Structure formats: structure tokens, C-alpha cells
Amino acid sequence: MNTKQKPHVVIIGAGFAGLETARGLANSPVHITLIDKNNHHLFQPLLYQVAIAGLLPSQIAQPVRTIFRKQKNLAFQMGEVTEINLNEKFVKMNGSVIAYDYLVIAAGARTNFFGFDTLEKHGLQLKDLETAVTTRNHLLSMFEQASHEADPEKRKAMLTFVIVGGGPTGVETAGALAELITHVMRKDYPRLNLNEAQVILLEAGPHLIAPYPDELRQATLRLLKDKKVDVRLNTKMQDFNGLRVTLGDGSVIESQTLIWTAGAKAAEIIDALPAEKASMGRVRIQATLSLPQFPEAFVIGDASFLNQWKWSTLAHAFDRGNPARSGGGEEYSSDDGREGAQGISLQRPRSARHGGT
Numbered sequence: 001m002n003t004k005q006k007p008h009v010v011i012i013g014a015g016f017a018g019l020e021t022a023r024g025l026a027n028s029p030v031h032i033t034l035i036d037k038n039n040h041h042l043f044q045p046l047l048y049q050v051a052i053a054g055l056l057p058s059q060i061a062q063p064v065r066t067i068f069r070k071q072k073n074l075a076f077q078m079g080e081v082t083e084i085n086l087n088e089k090f091v092k093m094n095g096s097v098i099a100y101d102y103l104v105i106a107a108g109a110r111t112n113f114f115g116f117d118t119l120e121k122h123g124l125q126l127k128d129l130e131t132a133v134t135t136r137n138h139l140l141s142m143f144e145q146a147s148h149e150a151d152p153e154k155r156k157a158m159l160t161f162v163i164v165g166g167g168p169t170g171v172e173t174a175g176a177l178a179e180l181i182t183h184v185m186r187k188d189y190p191r192l193n194l195n196e197a198q199v200i201l202l203e204a205g206p207h208l209i210a211p212y213p214d215e216l217r218q219a220t221l222r223l224l225k226d227k228k229v230d231v232r233l234n235t236k237m238q239d240f241n242g243l244r245v246t247l248g249d250g251s252v253i254e255s256q257t258l259i260w261t262a263g264a265k266a267a268e269i270i271d272a273l274p275a276e277k278a279s280m281g282r283v284r285i286q287a288t289l290s291l292p293q294f295p296e297a298f299v300i301g302d303a304s305f306l307n308q309w310k311w312s313t314l315a316h317a318f319d320r321g322n323p324a325r326s327g328g329g330e331e332y333s334s335d336d337g338r339e340g341a342q343g344i345s346l347q348r349p350r351s352a353r354h355g356g357t
């Protein structure tokens with residue numbers, strides 16, 4: 001294949017959005033370079049299972065090269081994109097310059113600690129394999145340390161697990177951790193009094209999983225209470241210093257574990273992108289998912305923000321049985337990479353200026 005005659009599409013990120021874009025272009029006359037700082041695609045929704053030692057990391061991560069083994073128009077490069085030059089149409093990765101004709105930025109999101117330095121230092125998070133494994137190791141070490149701690153106060157603090165954020169990730173993690181204690185740790189630590197263990201879920205607002213229908217919120221609350229999770233609504237976390245959690249009303253929870261699931265913001269590479277930003281640092285895109293001044297540059301998935309829902313533009317996605325995932329309305333993170341692929345396919349390919357990688 002002479003890649004120089006075909007438009008070069010560079011996709012940053014092999015998450016859900018990048019992967020779908022690459023797949024959507026499998027039969028298009030383009031040459032694709034897919035870049036990710038990791039060599040695997042990660043199924044983030046199951047990270048909490050890795051954190052509670054229910055799944056192995058390899059069960060939720062698949063090598064990108066394996067996924068695209070049969071896709072002849074795609075080359076994968078592992079590396080971190082450190083610069084995007086929209087005017088000159090190139091990205092920089094591992095010290096090399098990669099020119100593009102079309103760029104798809106699908107770099108996702110990262111944890112937002114909202115400037116809480118101590119929280120960032122001591123808090124645990126679930127965003128990638130590394131943070132999930134760190135969380136798992138920490139949780140297991142708490143049970144281990146508690147098993148030979150004679151001081152009841154210290155032992156109780158080791159067995160008190162605080163999760164902040166009543167969204168889906170916080171709820172899942174709290175429930176799974178409670179089950180781990182009840183079904184696994186009781187058997188593994190027969191001499192440890194696990195009645196001392198407690199899982200506390202803090203939520204600043206009045207509801208768990210706030211965007212969901214009230215019936216589901218109430219059912220979720222009931223299920224967590226059945227599992228003995230101490231759900232505290234309307235409760236703000238003020239600080240965490242690694243030994244105690246301070247709440248908004250000044251009260252303190254003695255605990256060495258805080259799992260932060262209460263915030264996300266666009267990936268770091270987005271920070272320097274000269275584009276208009278919306279909440280959480282996401283890039284404001286047009287209905288075509290491209291940047292207003294750069295029609296050949298698309299931003300999709302968690303890194304993007306679409307504030308005008310244009311049903312007509314996305315109608316093709318529905319025709320193909322592929323409705324966009326989040327509901328309509330004013331805010332929309334363009335989570336589906338197939339829309340990005342469609343955007344590229346719909347534009348007339350221009351001759352490539354550069355020979356790809």
C-alpha cells in the first residue's frame with residue numbers, strides 16, 4: 001500500500017472513541033496512525049472490579065495491536081502525544097513529528113481533584129490500570145495490617161473505607177467493597193472482627209446517581225444500605241490527609257482510605273489546545289465534531305463538549321442502530337467514535353502532504 005497517496009488520519013487515544021473511529025475507517029481509503037500512551041485498550045467500567053481484587057488487570061485490558069491485527073490500513077504507535085500543532089498539522093510523540101491530514105483527538109479524561117493537593121497526594125482513584133492496582137494493593141494491605149493491629153482505634157481506622165462521589169463509579173465501588181468484606185475477607189481473615197469494618201459513601205448532593213430516575217436512585221440507596229454501606233447524602237468532604245477525612249461540618253472520620261470518584265476533567269493534552277473550552281476543560285466542538293477553525297481536526301469522547309444537539313447531523317448514527325449514548329439537551333460529550341469516523345468519510349479526501357509516520 002502506498003500510504004503517500006492516501007490521506008493520513010492520526011487518532012490520539014485507543015479508548016472507546018478512538019477505537020470506534022479506527023474501526024469505522026477500516027474500509028476507507030485512508031492510512032491511519034493510532035497512538036496511545038498505553039499499549040492496551042482499557043474497559044474502564046470494570047476498573048472497580050480490579051480495585052476490589054475481583055478481576056485481574058489483564059481481564060479488562062486488551063492489546064491494541066491484537067485488536068487491529070487484521071486492519072491493514074492502520075498502524076499503532078505507543079507513546080504520549082505531547083504537542084498538537086493545528087496550524088501546521090502535526091503532533092509530537094516520543095520526540096518525533098507525525099504529520100496528518102485529519103486528526104481525531106480522543107484522549108479522554110483524567111481525575112479532577114479540584115485543586116485539593118492533599119487529596120491528590122493521599123487519595124486513591126480509579127482511572128486506569130495503574131490507579132486501580134494501587135487501590136487494590138492499598139485495600140488488601142489495610143486488611144493485612146488490621147489483622148495484627150492490637151489497638152482497637154487504629155484497627156477501626158484501617159478498616160474504615162471512605163468513598164467520595166455518589167455517581168455510578170462510587171456506588172459500584174462501595175457496593176463491591178462491602179461484598180468483598182462480607183463474602184471474601186470474613187473467610188480469609190477468620191480471626192479479624194470484620195464487624196468493625198465499615199464502608200462510607202459520601203455524596204455532596206441530595207441523591208445518589210443524580211441523573212437517573214428517582215425510582216432507580218431509591219433502589220440504589222436501598223441496595224447499598226442492605227449491604228451495610230453507610231451512605232451519607234448532603235455531605236461534603238473537606239480534606240483528607242492520609243489518616244483522617246475532614247467533612248464540611250468540621251467532623252472527622254478516622255480512616256486511611258479515601259477513594260475519590262467525584263470529579264473528571266479532559267486529558268492533559270487538551271489543556272494546551274488553542275480551542276474554546278467548556279466545563280471540565282472539554283473542547284467545544286461543532287455538530288460535525290470538528291473544531292470551528294480546523295475542519296480537519298475532530299475532538300470526540302470524554303474530551304469533547306457539544307452544546308447544541310443537532311439531531312439531523314447525527315441522524316445517520318440512529319439509522320445504523322447507533323444512537324448516541326447520553327441523552328440530548330444542552331450538554332453532550334460526543335462519546336461515540338463512529339461519528340468521528342463518519343465525519344472523515346463524509347469529507348472529500350485531499351492528497352496527503354506527508355508520508356505519515
Ligand SMILES: Cc1cc2nc3c(=O)[nH]c(=O)nc-3n(C[C@H](O)[C@H](O)[C@H](O)COP(=O)(O)OP(=O)(O)OC[C@H]3O[C@@H](n4cnc5c(N)ncnc54)[C@H](O)[C@@H]3O)c2cc1C
Pocket residue numbers: 012013014015016017018035036037038040041042044045046047048079080081082106107108109126127168169267268269300301302303335
Ligand atoms: C471507573 C470508571 C467507570 C466507568 N463506568 C462507566 C459505565 O459503567 N458506563 C459508561 O457508559 N461509561 C463509564 N465510564 C466512562 C467511560 O469509560 C468513558 O466515557 C469512556 O472511556 C470515554 O471514552 P474516550 O475514548 O473518550 O476516553 P478513554 O476511554 O479514557 O480513552 C482515552 C485514551 O487516550 C489515551 N491518551 C490520553 N492522553 C494521551 C496522550 N497525550 N497521548 C497518547 N494517548 C493518550 C489514554 O491512554 C486512553 O487510552 C466509566 C469511567 C470510569 C473511569
